[in-house]
Amino acid sequence: MKYLYSFAWRKDEYELSRLEMRTFFNFHVEGNVLLSEQKIEPSRSPFMRLRLDIMCEATTLEELVAFASTIELTDKTFKISCLNNKDDAIEPKIARPIRNAYMKEIGLAISAEPNLDAPDVEFGLVIYEDTFYFGELVHGESVWLKHMQKPEMYSTALSTRDARALVNIAAPFPEGLRIIDPCCGIGTVLVEAMSMGIPIEGRDINKRVVWGSEINLRHFGYEPNVQIGPIEEASDGYDVAIIDMPYNLFTHASSDLQQSIITHARRIAKRVVIVTIEPMDDKIANAGLTIMDRAIVQKGNFKRELVVCE
Structure with a gap:
């Protein structure tokens, strides 16, 4: 299993956030996105905003849509969030109409009922370093x-x-x-x-x-x-x-x-x-x-x- 983590910190917390990151993952990145095979509960860290439990990596949206068509949720509802936005600060930031188009195309491929308010499963979509990452989203709690x-x-x-x-x-x-x-x-x-x-x-x-x-x-x-x-x-x-x-x-x-x-x-x-x-x-x-x-x-x-x- 592979995981994508997103981090946030104040300017005076940078050194501490990197030390915690090195301790958890045995390396650190300068930015706010880290990929690892190490599974950490996001709520443990004051700097970790979320964890994406990666189900699919794809180089094109078409590949990701094809994967989405294989997802089986039985009677569970779902929601998709694209994290390349201002709040989550994952680069590159993608304009809302494009994010919505991505989420709509993927969502239409999933054979289950969407629920934007209280879904049973929340999926996350991240475009990072020219790769589409898709999986189940786990938010950190402060x-x-x-x-x-x-x-x-x-x-x-x-x-x-x-x-x-x-x-x-x-x-x-x-x-x-x-x-x-x-x-x-x-x-x-x-x-x-x-x-x-x-x-x-x-x-x-x-x-x-x-x-x-x-x-x-x-x-x-x-x-x-x-x-x-x-x-x-x-x-x-x-x-x-x-x-x-x-x-x-x-x-x-x-x-x-x-x-x-x-x-x-x-x-x-x-x-x-x-x-x-x-x-x-x-x-x-x-x-x-x-x-x-x-x-x-x-x-x-x-x-x-x-x-x-x-």
């Missing part, structure tokens, strides 16, 4: 938007979009993995992971923010698994540790504490993903970790770096 307003918040926390991308970069294929966020703060990363069905444990040295994270998790319907205590007291055996280095009003990390956090992250986990507002390369090397990839994470004028280590 789940992270539901998590923006939390009972407990502070201004320096990661945005829900960035936290969701961070979880994907840390554990793109999480099945069977044991994951910990040992500096979890108010639980932004924990909420995003759990909303994707990814089991994760939290820990923080500060009682106040641990209570805050538990309140936030329960607010969104998730059962907290958060411990109070420093990373130094965490047991080993994790596959992934996600470290958003403490830098807020509740917790100030000295240089020695930063080194201890990274060193113990190396002790407890095979893969460590660090978010930091200051350079950590020396401390990462001192801990015996190797930097595999990195990106700038930006929130307005506030910049931090996301560093993937193993």
